[in-house]
Amino acid sequence: MISCDKAAIICNKAQYREATFTEKLKLRFHLFMCKTCSKATKENTQLTTLCQKADLHSLTEQEKLKMKQILDKMN
Amino acid sequence: MAALNYISGNEKKLKVIKSNSITFDNDKKRMPEHQLMPDKWVDLYADYLFNYAIGRISDAEVAKDLVQETFMAGLKSAKNYKGDAAERTWLIAILKRKVIDHYRKTNSKKGKAEVRMNYSSQTDAEGDWLEEQVADPFSSFENSDIENEELGLAIQSCIAKLPKKQALVFTMKTIQGVSTEDICNELDINPSNLWVMIHRARTALMDCLNQNWF
Numbered sequence: 001m002i003s004c005d006k007a008a009i010i011c012n013k014a015q016y017r018e019a020t021f022t023e024k025l026k027l028r029f030h031l032f033m034c035k036t037c038s039k040a041t042k043e044n045t046q047l048t049t050l051c052q053k054a055d056l057h058s059l060t061e062q063e064k065l066k067m068k069q070i071l072d073k074m075n
Numbered sequence: 076m077a078a079l080n081y082i083s084g085n086e087k088k089l090k091v092i093k094s095n096s097i098t099f100d101n102d103k104k105r106m107p108e109h110q111l112m113p114d115k116w117v118d119l120y121a122d123y124l125f126n127y128a129i130g131r132i133s134d135a136e137v138a139k140d141l142v143q144e145t146f147m148a149g150l151k152s153a154k155n156y157k158g159d160a161a162e163r164t165w166l167i168a169i170l171k172r173k174v175i176d177h178y179r180k181t182n183s184k185k186g187k188a189e190v191r192m193n194y195s196s197q198t199d200a201e202g203d204w205l206e207e208q209v210a211d212p213f214s215s216f217e218n219s220d221i222e223n224e225e226l227g228l229a230i231q232s233c234i235a236k237l238p239k240k241q242a243l244v245f246t247m248k249t250i251q252g253v254s255t256e257d258i259c260n261e262l263d264i265n266p267s268n269l270w271v272m273i274h275r276a277r278t279a280l281m282d283c284l285n286q287n288w289f
Contacts, residue, residue: 009270012277016248018255047281050288051249054227057129058122058250059139061243067143068117074150 002026004037011041015048109158111165113150118239120163121146122246123231124170130224131174141177145170163232226288233283237276244269245276 002010007030013019014027031038059067124145128138148169156165234242244262247253248269259266 008274009267012270012274015277016255043281044277047277047284050226050284051230054223054230056227056230056250057126057135058231058246059125059142060251063139064117064121067121067146070143071113071117071146071150074147 001033002030004030004034007031007034007037008040011037011044015044109161111149111153111156111162113146113153116146116149116162116166119235120166123163123228123235124166126224126227126231127167127170128174130227132177137177141170141173144173148173229284229288230280233280233287236283237279241272241276241279244272245280248273 007027010019010023010027014024019027027041031041121142124142125138128141129135132138132141145166149166160168234245237245240262244258247258248255253261255266255269258264259269262269264272
């Protein structure tokens with residue numbers, strides 16, 4: 001039996017498809033026993049679908065750094 | 076407002092309204108006045124503005140340039156800022172003008188202004204049937220496109236509220252899709268550290284979205 005903390009970490013890994021097979025098995029087993037974690041997992045999965053649906057874009061750190069430098073020069 | 080119904084006579088009505096406006100003034104005074112903090116603009120609003128811009132101009136390079144121009148224009152006219160609107164709203168208003176100006180510029184160049192309208196998508200269809208051109212009433216993608224853009228902005232403003240390191244790790248992992256290994260190398264952290272940060276970020280994000288979105 002794994003702890004809830006561990007289950008949460010595995011759940012997060014699973015959101016990015018980085019959980020191993022044994023980890024997923026452990027998670028399933030834990031979710032079967034733990035109501036709180038299965039609720040949290042549901043919410044976590046929901047967040048993933050929301051992020052995918054929103055089609056988010058972002059600037060990389062380098063691009064932001066460049067912006068800051070240009071703004072600094074203006075000051 | 077309900078109190079107004081109980082009072083007859085114009086004089087008293089006026090008084091009530093007056094007192095209302097006084098409390099409104101008091102509210103205004105109590106609220107902290109908005110201030111510009113240009114040093115934090117890039118960290119706080121760059122992604123938010125970028126998402127806004129990219130919803131209107133699908134070219135990422137152009138969108139990036141417009142965000143940059145927005146910050147520069149904001150800095151230039153910072154002394155004209157009255158503090159009525161929040162910083163972000165003010166910047167969005169500038170960006171809006173920039174987007175409009177961009178389209179004006181591209182449209183003024185001759186030839187580019189030409190828009191070819193081709194109503195039917197199938198060119199090989201026989202004949203010209205009106206029925207083929209009627210909008211599909213069950214198509215929901217126009218509405219969901221708008222909703223998705225608002226959702227994107229909501230998520231982005233929630234990310235901006237996170238601690239800086241968490242926000243960075245989350246955007247790199249979720250939006251830019253950088254692999255765990257690369258993030259760890261770049262930020263000099265170990266994987267378990269990363270997953271804890273991701274966990275905290277996701278929990279905070281879900282709380283924030285529950286308040287602002289659902």
